[in-house]
Amino acid sequence: MAPQLDPYFKKVDELADSFIDRLRKAVAIPSVSADEDKRKDVVRMGQFLASELEALGAEVQQRPLGKQPGKEHLDLPPVVIARYGNDKNKRTILVYGHYDVQPALMEDGWATEPFKLTIDEKDRMYGRGSTDDKGPVLGWLNAIEAHQKAGVDFPVNLLCCFEGMEEYGSEGLDDFINAEAKKFFKDADAVCISDNYWLGTEKPCLTYGLRGCNYYSVAISGPGQDLHSGVFGGTAHEPMTDLVHILGKLVDTKGKILIPGINEMVAPLTEEEKALYGPISYTMDNLYESLGSKSAIFDDKERTLMARWRYPSLSIHGVEGAFSAPGAKTVIPAKVIGKFSIRTVPDMESSQVNDAVFKFIKEEFAKLGSKNTLDVYCQHDGKWWVASPKHWNFTAASKAVKQVFGVEPDMTREGGSIPVTITFEQATGKNVLLLPMGSSTDAAHSINEKLDRKNYIEGTKLLGAYLHYVAEEPMVNA
Amino acid sequence: MAPQLDPYFKKVDELADSFIDRLRKAVAIPSVSADEDKRKDVVRMGQFLASELEALGAEVQQRPLGKQPGKEHLDLPPVVIARYGNDKNKRTILVYGHYDVQPALMEDGWATEPFKLTIDEKDRMYGRGSTDDKGPVLGWLNAIEAHQKAGVDFPVNLLCCFEGMEEYGSEGLDDFINAEAKKFFKDADAVCISDNYWLGTEKPCLTYGLRGCNYYSVAISGPGQDLHSGVFGGTAHEPMTDLVHILGKLVDTKGKILIPGINEMVAPLTEEEKALYGPISYTMDNLYESLGSKSAIFDDKERTLMARWRYPSLSIHGVEGAFSAPGAKTVIPAKVIGKFSIRTVPDMESSQVNDAVFKFIKEEFAKLGSKNTLDVYCQHDGKWWVASPKHWNFTAASKAVKQVFGVEPDMTREGGSIPVTITFEQATGKNVLLLPMGSSTDAAHSINEKLDRKNYIEGTKLLGAYLHYVAEEPMVNA
Numbered sequence: 001m002a003p004q005l006d007p008y009f010k011k012v013d014e015l016a017d018s019f020i021d022r023l024r025k026a027v028a029i030p031s032v033s034a035d036e037d038k039r040k041d042v043v044r045m046g047q048f049l050a051s052e053l054e055a056l057g058a059e060v061q062q063r064p065l066g067k068q069p070g071k072e073h074l075d076l077p078p079v080v081i082a083r084y085g086n087d088k089n090k091r092t093i094l095v096y097g098h099y100d101v102q103p104a105l106m107e108d109g110w111a112t113e114p115f116k117l118t119i120d121e122k123d124r125m126y127g128r129g130s131t132d133d134k135g136p137v138l139g140w141l142n143a144i145e146a147h148q149k150a151g152v153d154f155p156v157n158l159l160c161c162f163e164g165m166e167e168y169g170s171e172g173l174d175d176f177i178n179a180e181a182k183k184f185f186k187d188a189d190a191v192c193i194s195d196n197y198w199l200g201t202e203k204p205c206l207t208y209g210l211r212g213c214n215y216y217s218v219a220i221s222g223p224g225q226d227l228h229s230g231v232f233g234g235t236a237h238e239p240m241t242d243l244v245h246i247l248g249k250l251v252d253t254k255g256k257i258l259i260p261g262i263n264e265m266v267a268p269l270t271e272e273e274k275a276l277y278g279p280i281s282y283t284m285d286n287l288y289e290s291l292g293s294k295s296a297i298f299d300d301k302e303r304t305l306m307a308r309w310r311y312p313s314l315s316i317h318g319v320e321g322a323f324s325a326p327g328a329k330t331v332i333p334a335k336v337i338g339k340f341s342i343r344t345v346p347d348m349e350s351s352q353v354n355d356a357v358f359k360f361i362k363e364e365f366a367k368l369g370s371k372n373t374l375d376v377y378c379q380h381d382g383k384w385w386v387a388s389p390k391h392w393n394f395t396a397a398s399k400a401v402k403q404v405f406g407v408e409p410d411m412t413r414e415g416g417s418i419p420v421t422i423t424f425e426q427a428t429g430k431n432v433l434l435l436p437m438g439s440s441t442d443a444a445h446s447i448n449e450k451l452d453r454k455n456y457i458e459g460t461k462l463l464g465a466y467l468h469y470v471a472e473e474p475m476v477n478a
Numbered sequence: 479m480a481p482q483l484d485p486y487f488k489k490v491d492e493l494a495d496s497f498i499d500r501l502r503k504a505v506a507i508p509s510v511s512a513d514e515d516k517r518k519d520v521v522r523m524g525q526f527l528a529s530e531l532e533a534l535g536a537e538v539q540q541r542p543l544g545k546q547p548g549k550e551h552l553d554l555p556p557v558v559i560a561r562y563g564n565d566k567n568k569r570t571i572l573v574y575g576h577y578d579v580q581p582a583l584m585e586d587g588w589a590t591e592p593f594k595l596t597i598d599e600k601d602r603m604y605g606r607g608s609t610d611d612k613g614p615v616l617g618w619l620n621a622i623e624a625h626q627k628a629g630v631d632f633p634v635n636l637l638c639c640f641e642g643m644e645e646y647g648s649e650g651l652d653d654f655i656n657a658e659a660k661k662f663f664k665d666a667d668a669v670c671i672s673d674n675y676w677l678g679t680e681k682p683c684l685t686y687g688l689r690g691c692n693y694y695s696v697a698i699s700g701p702g703q704d705l706h707s708g709v710f711g712g713t714a715h716e717p718m719t720d721l722v723h724i725l726g727k728l729v730d731t732k733g734k735i736l737i738p739g740i741n742e743m744v745a746p747l748t749e750e751e752k753a754l755y756g757p758i759s760y761t762m763d764n765l766y767e768s769l770g771s772k773s774a775i776f777d778d779k780e781r782t783l784m785a786r787w788r789y790p791s792l793s794i795h796g797v798e799g800a801f802s803a804p805g806a807k808t809v810i811p812a813k814v815i816g817k818f819s820i821r822t823v824p825d826m827e828s829s830q831v832n833d834a835v836f837k838f839i840k841e842e843f844a845k846l847g848s849k850n851t852l853d854v855y856c857q858h859d860g861k862w863w864v865a866s867p868k869h870w871n872f873t874a875a876s877k878a879v880k881q882v883f884g885v886e887p888d889m890t891r892e893g894g895s896i897p898v899t900i901t902f903e904q905a906t907g908k909n910v911l912l913l914p915m916g917s918s919t920d921a922a923h924s925i926n927e928k929l930d931r932k933n934y935i936e937g938t939k940l941l942g943a944y945l946h947y948v949a950e951e952p953m954v955n956a
Binding site: 211213215222223224225227228229230231232233234235236237238240241242244245247248249251252253254255287290291292293294295296297298304307308311312313314315316317318319320322323324325326327328329330331332333334339341343368369370371372379380414415416417 | 689691693700701702703705706707708709710711712713714715716718719720722723725726727729730731732733765768769770771772773774775776782785786789790791792793794795796797798800801802803804805806807808809810811812817819821846847848849850857858892893894895
C-alpha cells in the first residue's frame with residue numbers, strides 16, 4: 001500500500017519559505033575548503049549544520065579528522081555525523097553529503113554575490129553551494145522538520161555523514177568511514193547520496209553507475225636543461241617530438257582507444273542493460289547545448305550516453321614542462337610530461353589496464369629509436385562502480401519519484417567518478433543509491449551556481465517520500 | 479704589409495686594469511630592458527656610454543625612439559650613436575652593440591651579486607652583461623683609448639650604434655636603422671657586430687651565417703568551454719587528440735622534417751662550403767657538454783654542425799590552452815594551440831615554407847575526420863642570413879685573429895637568428911661581419927654570466943687590429 005504522504009507534502013509547501021531561509025543562511029557561510037583562510041568558515045558551516053540537527057532532536061557529533069596532509073598547521077574540518085531515530089523496528093538509512101563548497105569570487109564573472117542567495121523572477125536561487133551540496137544536505141533536515149510539524153511519524157532511522165572537505169579530495173574521509181562502518185554506521189540498511197544531478201531539467205533520475213579513472217603521466221627527458229631551438233634544433237633528440245608521437249598513438253579522433261587489449265576488457269552490452277537507454281529523457285540537442293558546439297562523435301542519444309557511461313574513453317589533458325603561455329618562445333623543453341587518463345568501466349581491472357598502457361607506450365617509444373629516456377606511470381586510479389538498479393533501495397526511490405513528479409525516473413550512470421560511493425559500498429557492504437536533487441543546468445563548480453526553487457522544495461518532498469517507500473519495500477536484494 | 483700593432487697591443491695590456499674598471503662600472507648599472515622599473519637604469523647606462531664616448535672625443539647623439547609599443551607611458555631608451563673620426567681618406571666601419579641586459583636576481587641561483595663584477599682566481603669576470611654585450615661594446619671604446627694613449631693613428635672612421643632594447647625585441651630599432659642608413663650611417667663601408675660567441679673556448683671565430691625562423695601556431699577548437707573528461711570523454715571530438723595527431727606528423731625522432739617540399743628547398747652542399755667544416759675546432763664532447771646529455775642525433779662533428787647551421791630543423795615548443803601544471807587535472811581543453819617553429823636556411827623562401835606548412839597541416843587535419851575547427855598561421859618569420867666569408871671585411875678580421883691569437887679563426891654560422899644583422903645588411907647594402915669576443919662557456923642569458931679577462935683584453939686587441947687590417951684590405955667584394 002502506498003504511504004499516505006499528503007500531510008507531509010502539504011507541510012513542506014507551507015514551510016518552503018523557511019526552508020529557503022535555511023539555505024540562505026548556509027550559502028552565506030563561505031565554506032571554501034580549498035582556501036586555507038576560509039577554514040574557519042568551513043568549521044562554522046559544520047557548526048551550523050550540527051546546531052540545526054540538534055534543534056531537530058538528532059544526536060550529533062562533530063568528529064575531528066586530524067591535521068590536513070601537507071599542511072600540518074591546519075586542522076581538517078570535522079565530519080558532522082548524526083542519528084535521528086533509534087527504533088529497532090525501522091530500517092536505518094545512511095545519508096551522505098558535504099557542507100564545503102568550491103571557491104567563488106565576483107571577479108570570476110558571477111552576476112550576483114556568490115555567498116548571498118539571490119532568487120530571480122524564474123525562482124532560480126543563485127549562490128555558491130546552493131546545489132553542490134548545501135541544498136541537498138538541508139533537504140534531509142527539511143524532511144525531518146516537515147514530518148515533525150505535520151505530525152507524521154518519521155518512517156526510518158536516519159544516519160547522517162556530512163563532510164567538509166569534499167571539494168578538496170575528501171581528505172581523511174575514507175579512513176573515517178572504514179573505521180565507523182561497524183560502529184556509528186553499523187545499523188545502516190542502505191546508503192543514499194544526494195550529490196549529483198539530473199540528466200536534464202525536467203525529469204529526476206536515479207544513478208546506478210560511475211566510471212573509474214586511471215590517470216597517467218608519460219615523462220620523456222633528454223637534455224640536461226631547456227635548450228634554444230636555434231642553437232640545438234636539428235642536433236639533439238627532442239623530448240617533445242617523441243612525446244607527440246606517443247600521444248598520437250593512444251586514441252583516434254573518433255574516441256576509439258588504440259592501446260591493444262583495452263577495449264577487450266569491457267563487459268558486453270546485454271539486452272537488459274540496453275533497454276534502460278531507450279526511455280531516458282535526453283536528446284542530442286541537450287548534448288550540443290552542454291558542449292557549446294556540435295562536435296559530437298555520435299549522432300544518436302543511445303550511443304552517446306553509452307559512450308559517456310558504459311564504455312571507456314581516453315582524454316589527453318596536456319603537457320607539463322613545455323611552453324604553455326601565449327606568444328612565441330623558441331625553447332626545446334628538456335623534460336616533458338604528457339598527461340592522459342582512461343575512464344574505466346566494468347570489467348576493466350586497474351592493474352590490467354596499467355599493464356596494457358605501459359607495455360604499449362614502451363613498445364611505441366622503442367620503435368622511435370630515440371636516445372631520450374621514457375618514464376610512464378599511473379598517477380592515481382579510482383575504480384568504476386555499478387549498483388543493481390533493481391535493489392529495493394532503487395525501487396523505493398523510483399516509486400517516490402513517481403509519486404512526487406508523476407514520471408518514471410531516468411536510470412542513469414555518470415561518466416565521472418564520486419569516490420565516496422565506492423567507499424560506502426565497500427565499508428558497509430550495503431547498496432548505495434545516488435538520488436540527485438539539482439538539474440543539469442545548475443552549474444556546480446562554475447560561476448552562477450544555482451538551485452531551482454522547484455528542485456529544492458519538490459526535492460525535499462522526494463527525500464521524505466523515498467524514506468517512506470524504503471520503509472515499505474520488501475527486503476529483497478536484487 | 480702587415481700593420482705595426484705592437485705599440486697598440488702594449489698599451490692595451492698597460493690599460494687592462496682600467497678597462498676592467500670601465501666594465502665594472504657598466505655592470506654595476508642594472509640596465510634590464512624587460513623590467514619597467516629598471517628603465518631609468520637603462521637610460522643611465524646609455525648616458526654612461528655617451529659620456530665615455532664624448533670623453534674620448536667622439537661626436538655623440540642620444541636619439542629617442544618614442545614610446546614603448548603597448549606601454550604608452552614608457553619611453554624607449556635612446557639609441558646611442560657616435561662618430562669617431564671624419565677623414566675622407568679612411569674607410570668607415572659601422573659597429574653595433576647593445577647596452578641593455580637580461581634580468582638577473584640572486585635568487586635565480588647566482589653565486590655572486592649579478593650587478594657587481596666579481597673576478598675569480600681563474601680571471602673569470604662574473605656579472606650580468608659582462609659578455610652580453612657590455613664587454614664587447616666597451617671593447618670598441620677601449621680600442622679608441624689605447625690608440626690615443628699609444629699615439630697610434632686610428633685607422634678608420636668609426637660609427638657606433640648602441641641600442642638599449644636588444645633583450646626585449648629591439649623595439650623601434652629597425653625603423654631607426656632604415657631611416658639613418660642614408661644619413662648618419664651613410665659613409666659606412668662595412669658593418670661589424672660583436673654580439674655572439676666563439677664555438678668553443680680556445681679559438682676565435684668569424685660568423686658568416688644565421689638561420690631564419692618561421693614560428694607557427696596550430697589552433698584546434700571545438701567545445702564552447704573546457705569540459706570534464708568524466709562527463710564528456712568518449713562523446714565529443716577532443717581538440718587535444720587532433721592536435722597530437724597533427725604534431726606527430728611534422729618531424730621524426732631523428733629530426734627529419736616530414737612536411738613535403740621543405741627539404742627540397744634547401745641549397746645543396748657545395749664542396750667549397752663542405753671544406754669549411756673540417757678545420758673547425760669542435761668535438762662531439764663539446765656538444766654533449768652543452769646538451770648536458772648524449773642524446774645527439776649524429777655521431778660526427780661535421781654532420782652535427784651542418785644540422786645546426788645549414789639545414790632546417792623543426793622543434794615543437796609546447797601547447798597553449800591545455801593543462802600544463804604539475805599534478806592531475808581531468809580536463810578536456812576546449813581550444814589548444816600547438817606551437818612549433820622551423821629554422822630556415824638558404825634557399826628557403828618564407829612564403830613558400832608557409833604554403834607547404836599550411837597545405838600539409840590542412841590535409842592531415844582533413845584526414846582525421848574531426849568536427850573540430852583548425853586554424854594554422856605563422857606567428858612571425860625572420861629570414862636566414864649568409865654573408866660571403868671571402869669579403870674583405872672577413873679577410874681583415876681573419877688576419878687580425880691570426881695576429882692576436884696565432885690561429886686561423888673558425889668560420890662559423892649560428893643556428894639561431896640575430897635579426898639586426900639582416901636589418902643592417904639590407905639598410906646599408908654593405909657586408910656585415912659577426913666578430914664575437916666571448917666564449918661558448920660565458921652563459922649569456924643564464925645565471926653566472928661571465929667574460930674571461932683574456933677574452934676581454936685580447937678581444938680589445940682584436941677589435942683594434944681588425945680595424946687596421948680593414949684599412950689595408952684591397953676593396954674587392956667577394
